[in-house]
Amino acid sequence: MKILDMTFVQGFIRMADDGFRMGWHERNGGNLSYRIKPEEVEMIKNRLKHDGPWTPIGASVPELAGEYFLVTGSGKFFRDIKDDPEATLAIIELDEKGENYQLKWGLVEGGKPTSELPSHLMNHAVKKRVTNGTYRVIYHAHPANIIALTFVLPLEDEVFTRELWEMATECPVVFPDGIGVVGWMVPGGREIAEATSKLMEKYDAAIWAHHGIFCAGEGAHNTFGLMHTIEKSAEILVKVLSMAPQKRQTIQPDQFRELAKAFQVELPERFLYEKK
Ligand code: 2HA
Ligand code: ZN
Numbered sequence: 001m002k003i004l005d006m007t008f009v010q011g012f013i014r015m016a017d018d019g020f021r022m023g024w025h026e027r028n029g030g031n032l033s034y035r036i037k038p039e040e041v042e043m044i045k046n047r048l049k050h051d052g053p054w055t056p057i058g059a060s061v062p063e064l065a066g067e068y069f070l071v072t073g074s075g076k077f078f079r080d081i082k083d084d085p086e087a088t089l090a091i092i093e094l095d096e097k098g099e100n101y102q103l104k105w106g107l108v109e110g111g112k113p114t115s116e117l118p119s120h121l122m123n124h125a126v127k128k129r130v131t132n133g134t135y136r137v138i139y140h141a142h143p144a145n146i147i148a149l150t151f152v153l154p155l156e157d158e159v160f161t162r163e164l165w166e167m168a169t170e171c172p173v174v175f176p177d178g179i180g181v182v183g184w185m186v187p188g189g190r191e192i193a194e195a196t197s198k199l200m201e202k203y204d205a206a207i208w209a210h211h212g213i214f215c216a217g218e219g220a221h222n223t224f225g226l227m228h229t230i231e232k233s234a235e236i237l238v239k240v241l242s243m244a245p246q247k248r249q250t251i252q253p254d255q256f257r258e259l260a261k262a263f264q265v266e267l268p269e270r271f272l273y274e275k276k
Contacts, residue, residue, distance in 0.1 A: 001043045003105060004085060008040055011220040012070055012089070015139070016081040018224060024141035024231070025078035030212065031114035034220070035124050035136040036068040036091070047105065048091065054100035059118035059190050061098040063125040068093050073107050074115045094121075115188045116140055119214065122197035127216050130201060135216055137223040142212040145234035150209040152241065155181045157199075160207060161271045166250045167233040167240070169259065174229045176265040180206040187211060205230055 180199030
């Protein structure tokens with residue numbers, strides 16, 4: 001089957017283009033990856049190359065040995081993905097140790113997989129384990145309001161989670177486990193990948209201070225929806241903080257507990273602290 005006709009490729013391209021049109025991907029900002037299902041690999045096998053060099057990932061992910069990923073290319077612009085997927089995207093295979101990758105398709109004008117490949121793959125490894133393989137998408141974007149909040153809120157999981165939950169009633173239902181935050185770090189390497197993947201043990205979203213956010217999910221639709229919900233809530237918080245230093249009224253801890261009961265989600269009590 002033609003690679004570009006595959007449903008997972010179409011969903012990936014649409015998600016990337018939606019993200020661009022949301023304003024989350026200036027220039028080459030952001031990156032996206034999908035862990036391809038074995039039956040999907042089977043359907044495109046005859047259209048893949050198998051003779052390229054093996055290149056170090058920059059991390060070790062034995063849990064993902066032999067798996068295939070569709071990823072955005074390093075330095076490629078999200079703006080171009082829809083018009084030129086074969087030059088901006090790549091399909092890679094990992095070796096039997098999970099330490100090297102081989103290019104199987106894409107990047108026809110040259111290039112490498114995303115500069116954040118270590119973070120993507122380490123997050124995939126964690127999510128594959130903790131979700132029993134159901135999560136397949138990792139998405140990194142640069143949404144302005146989330147980034148803005150990392151300059152004014154304490155960089156604590158509890159504070160970001162609670163403040164974003166308060167901004168829209170649907171938030172605790174969409175991300176009941178909360179959101180993690182890492183302080184500023186150099187992007188692209190193993191260290192930030194380790195910090196992020198540790199947060200992915202507990203959360204589906206991890207904010208990088210003064211940089212952006214990673215979201216994880218089952219498919220393109222849900223993962224985009226999570227990013228969208230978090231950024232929308234961050235936008236409301238930015239507006240509220242711009243209007244007044246203090247909220248006049250907000251959703252209270254007991255109201256979150258009522259919501260949890262009604263929507264059958266568990267909201268960890270550490271996010272429902274009493275404020276002074
Ligand atoms: O330029 O977003 O974090 C791609 C990135 C790096
Ligand atoms: Zn980035």
